[in-house]
Amino acid sequence: MSNNIVDEAIKRICSEIIITSSGSIRIEGFKDDILTDEENVILAELNKDKEFNFQKLQEKARFYYWFERDLFSLVFPLVFYAKLKKENNMTYKRLKELIVEDLKRIKKQKPKEYDVYFPINIKTETKIRKFRINDIEVDFTNNKSIISEILKNEKVKQEFLINKNFSFSKVILCKVSLKARNHNYAIKKADEIYTFLLGVIGFYETYWKSPRTLIGIPKPISKLNQSYIFVFENKKYNTFLYYKTKEEKLQIVKLKKDYVEAINNTIRKVVKSKQRELLFKLFTAYFRGLTDRNVDYSFLSFWRVMELGILKEPSQKHQEIIEILKSLIIELKYRIKYKIERFYQLRNDFVHEGIADINEYDRNGMKSFARMIIDLYLNILYKYNTEEIKLFYYYIKRKNNIEQHLKMAEKVESLIKKD
Secondary structure: OOHHHHHHHHHHHHHOEEEOOOOOEEEOOOOHHHHHHHHHHHHHHHHHOOOOOHHHHHHHHOOOOOOOOOOOOOOOOHHHHHHHHHHOOOOHHHHHHHHHHHHHHHHOOOOEEEEEEEEEOEEEOOOOOOEEEOOEEEEEEOOHHHHHHHHHOHHHHHHHHHOOOOOHHHOEEEEEEEEEOOHHHHHHHHHHHHHHHHHHHHHHHOOOOOOOOOOOOOOOOOOOOOOEEEEEEOOEEEEEEEOOOOOOOOOOEEEOHHHHHHHHHHHHHHHHOOOHHHHHHHHHHHHHHHHOOOHHHHHHHHHHHHHHHOOOOOOOOHHHHHHHHHHHOOOOOHHHHHHHHHHHHHHHHHHHHOOOOOOHHHHHHHHHHHHHHHHHHHHOHHHOOHHHHHHHHHHHHOHHHHHHHHHHHHHHHHHHHHO
């Protein structure tokens, strides 16, 4: 995107900024929705500006300018745009300088301690173990004093008068504890871990399950449900947020001892893995596939697991990914080959045409391939770095030549030893 276009977007926002004689700043009239569109242009450029690395700057400051934007609200403070207007320097370059200055100021502030609680509708025979990811701690609790503190809040009381489907008796609280300089950062980071965790739980909850709906609207594969987020700041209740699925009926997912043990082992592997970031993405996409009511989008989420796991690059053709998937299957029978090619066609039809005849059989079949990819990582690939995994796929795709390559490697090694 040309910087000229971004500069124009900044000028458009600045033109609607009113600075009063008392120094207060506001937007003229009811134009927030128009200005939000202009700011989207700015954000798109910031997010793809690799040299500036907007995301990393916010991460270092433990501060996000926004988590989920409120309707018709600007991401950056009005004071940013007011300053640009006063200086008569309404450019993308100057805006980036203001962001850097602001984040440097924020970094000098003492971080706050956040405890972010997520209800999970599970019952376990044994406890899911506490774990840490860098300086973020994750634990599981049904602490009555915490629940009592949440229920004291008037807004929470009103919410639960409306939503009769939710009950603390049907859930375990996942507690994510971290330090942050605003609750946007705390919630975003905690939500990433929570969604990964749901992916791991759902992976084992549905390992051998691929349900079908005989009559009516298709149901999600998993019974896991996202409902609320309860935020404590410096050990005091602060606020709550909710997911779109908050009012769905909670069905308790019962996890036996061996399932919980598998969940604990998987979390331990992922946390220590060289591929932790990728495994987070795999389990997050898998969870989306398990819980999306729309069969088409569920199918695409499982397809995404395959793409991520096989390390698809933007320049790589999907046909090559299909060939790698075929190569991973030891006994590629005609029926399985047909399934893979059909799924590839369904994916193309939906992505390019917007219409595809995807049914629950297709979704469930794609789930089995996504599960295979995750199993491959949990059993083998989690130990290796990205370049080693790419080499693995290179040889897998050419598995008929593996023996020849090994003999060549042995010959080269023997020549090196002679020297």
